[in-house]
Amino acid sequence: MSRHPRTEKAAAGTDRTRPIDRRLFGTTEGVRRYLGVTVALGLASAIAVIAGAAVLAGIVNRIFLDGVAPSDLIGGLVALGFIYLARGVLEWGRSVAAHRAAADVKRVMRDRLMRAVLVQTSQGRAAGSGDLAVTATTGIDALDAYFSRYLPQLVLGALIPLLAIVWIVTVDPLTAVIIAITVPLIPVFMALIGNYADQATQSRWRTIRMLGDGLVETLRGLLTLEVYGAGEGRFDRVRRLSDEYRKQTMATLRIAFLSAFVLELVATMSTAVVAVAVGLRVVSGSLDFEPALAILILAPEVYAPLRKAGSEFHAAMDGVEAARSVFDVLEASPPMGGRTTIRPALSPDTPFVEFASVTYQYPTWDKERPPTVLDGVDLRIERGEHLAVIGSSGAGKSTLIRLILGFGAPTTGSLAVDGVPIDRLDLKAWRSRIGWVGQDPFLIAGTVLDNVRLGSPDADRDRVAGVLELVGAVDLIPRIDETIGERGTGLSNGQRRMVTLARAILREPDLLLLDEPTSGIDSETQLRIARSFDRVAAGRTVLTVAHQRVLVGLADRVVVIDHGSIAAPAGGGPR
């Protein structure tokens, strides 16, 4: 069930999510206004609820005990109708305010999150994981439940009992005492039983999840089961697993539903206790019928908002949880500091890019033993040369490229461009001189043209077509206005690589960085890339890193990297 992971997460979190996160209310001007509106409308609603009860009791009293003619009741009935109309309008207004506030908060939070991710990436700090994309979309959307259903009920849950008690004290102090004692029991019991249920269910959910996974696995491993004839038994097991899953889930739900049970019990039993107590005092004549009836009508309304808030608690907390992870990212993101930019004084013997004893360790939580990716790398890349760095996966090849792009700074040692240490470089200007073709082609939803033009928005169609031809992707020229989906659906892997290569070349880069340019694509495209290499590389400095030697043969110089160190020059290419 989709609730399981959440329940487990909530229970496992040492740091419990609090129902009200102050940071959420500092997000926008609109939210603070919304909070004001909610409280004001809530106050008006509470007054309407109490007035409604009083008016209704008055009308019943006049029909029942005073024997008033129907025509004399018109005024009261119209007033009652108006009160319900007013309650409807207030409810409506509250809902409008809530949804508007939610829409604003969601937009602002998403925008800030995206900015923070870009800034942190730019500064070379890992900006969280793939979870962030989920948080930014469905996670933040869960704030709807928080703003439109949970929070207003929480406000009402506080206001209605408070005002009701103030009014009831004046007519029947004893009932006021009963309500004053029972209302706080609801949140107290919820917290106590919620905690107990969370703990009691935590271990069970794991069993249940395992059972659920077993079902998924059977479906995913279908082919294997079929080939080895292990299917029959296994498919019968789906049935048995499902039954086991049901039994375990039910055992857990019996506990999990307890908190709702207690909530209901407190609310309805309190109403019953009030009704009986009030009824007995009416018999004895110590309380009049009219206030007694008003109290009875009011009693369920006093408990209703808290009950509703309780039933929305989990949905709302999903939103708060998402908001919290967004704030965590935002708070880890100080504004970009200004850089001292130095204009390089070029001398002919300054290398273009120079790594001098560069060591790089991943900034991780494991402060004791951060993994060392580069270990004392010395590497000079001269202007105009075509250098290839080869090594097996994990040898540190991609890290070289990341450092050149300024995504992270050497832990020790120095990296200089045109003789200027990279930490004093205007990174934006430096990156504009680089064409980077990464391992995993990044494509946006849009046309082929949009994608090639990403990074050079002013290029015209003819130039884009020219570059596509240059890199050997002639098949894409007639498809230039074709829309491709997210992540480049509609193109083959090879075509995606071609698009990113064309994108890099369109920028007329001084330095071309090719990260595994031929991995994961068909041999036909590999061949095309190899054939166009001379044209593409002409007049540029090229750094190719690869575990395959496909383009390596075309390099002027090849070095081998092994376990984070330059092992040995592997000799020149054939040219």
Next chain:
Amino acid sequence: MRGFLRLLGSLGSHPGRLAASIAAGAATIGASIGLLTTSAYLISAAALHPPILDLTVAIVGVRFFGISRAVFRYLERIMSHELSLRLLADLRGSLARAIHRLGPAGVASFRAGDLVGRVLDDVDEIQHVFVRVIAPPLVAIVIFVATALLALIWFPASMVTILVPLLIAAIVVPWVTHRAGAVAGRGVAHERGRMIGQTVEIIEGAPVIVALGEEDRMLATANRSDERVAAAERRTAWLHGLGDAAILVLVGGALVGTLWVSAVAVEAGSLDGVMVAVLAMLAITPFEAVAPLPAAFERLGRSLGAADRLFEVVDAESPTAPPESPTAIPDDPEIRVDGAVVIASAGERILGPIDLSIRPGERLGIIGETGAGKTTLAHLLRRFRDPDEGSVSIGGINLADVASDDLRAFVGYEDDRAFLFGGSILGNVRIGDSTASDDDVRAVIDRVGLGQWIETLPDGLQTDVGEGGEAVSGGQRRRLALARALLANFPLLILDEPISGLDPTTAEAVMNDILSASNDQALVLITHRPVGLDRMDEIIVLEDGVIVDRGSHKNLLETSQRYRGMWAVAASSK
């Protein structure tokens, strides 16, 4: 819609549980009605100062309803979830049987790419369908009838004033808000989709965007989409609270109407004044039953779609029929494909005509780009599907006439996923032959080159490979899959892309182990990378579903420019 009706039909196979669950749901709301009407009666009667004994029944009633509501609610939640889970088990059972019947080729021919993923999503939707969509209207109907009966007994004139607003709240309000919402929400879904896509692009593509200096432009685009979504949400905000507000106004209407007819009747002497407060409560409380209806209505559309899709799978026919009179496979048979053609459901030819033969112990290499039809050809050889034209035969017998157990024992198949089940290495390899001893398993693991690796594992053969085998590396997973296939000792083994996604060194090593470990069985090696093909007896080059070149490796190097090109690329990477 038909799928949803089938779902309702399967509810019918649990009539007792269904009735109990609905009864408990109705009793919950009934208890609220009972609590407030009895309390109102108690207070009204008390106002006439009767002897306290006369009120005992009312007092007991109030206490009973006060406690029973929570109990009924608890029972209702337990019972409705129990029923949901039973439905879920039924559905999962039929889905598993259906997927089993369809087989890999049948599953692959389903329109959507990831059938299993889609099925799981739909099942997720369906497991909530009883609690959220089916039960609320049934409960509302019971409450409606009960309210009508009470009104009829107590004061027939109040039936109109209570039931008409209740009916409007139950039917008109959900329908109108749903329609208005659908109109206002048109286009928003599309805009939302774009906004989500752009958000994900920025977060996942952050390094590329930064490197390209496109931060501002991408952010601006995403922001414009999000602003349009927010604007649409602000526009539709007034709709969201409309249902709740309308129900409140209808409660007011019911109350005012009921009080009016009561007042008239009390004056006329046809209604006891004690009942006025009771009727007022009866006018208010049944509305609790209609509150969940708008949400149920909203959800219905999604559930209908999910149910239809699921039953489409449940009903799908197997791509292969079992043989009517199975014939045994003769000794040392040759497998022949004669003019086999496969046509996709859209009518286009995706494979063929193909002619080829595989003799016992022969090694056949099939090379071609993604989408060339390699896997479809493999599916024909294993009879996951039948050719639309031509035939596939074994020892002169059409595959369609071979008993499926015989065929299963003869032809083995491993695809590029090399799927492992969560559990031990031993258990996974033993899938190949459940009677194999630990020593047999160890021997086959040595053959595929994993002997030393196993030694280094603290738990040895008992090591858990993790869910879907994710705890072991790609190369090891391929080798383990090979080990189980070898243990099964298939006379013909098909390996579909056994080295895809592996780095060249590992790929080379895995291929060596494949070729040396598979000794005398016939082998079909499917690949898009020409590694190991020089050790095949024959190679066919597939392009767009047809064989464009064939021959031995040496032969092809001389005659086929295409093959030479592929080989050159592979060779240059050594």
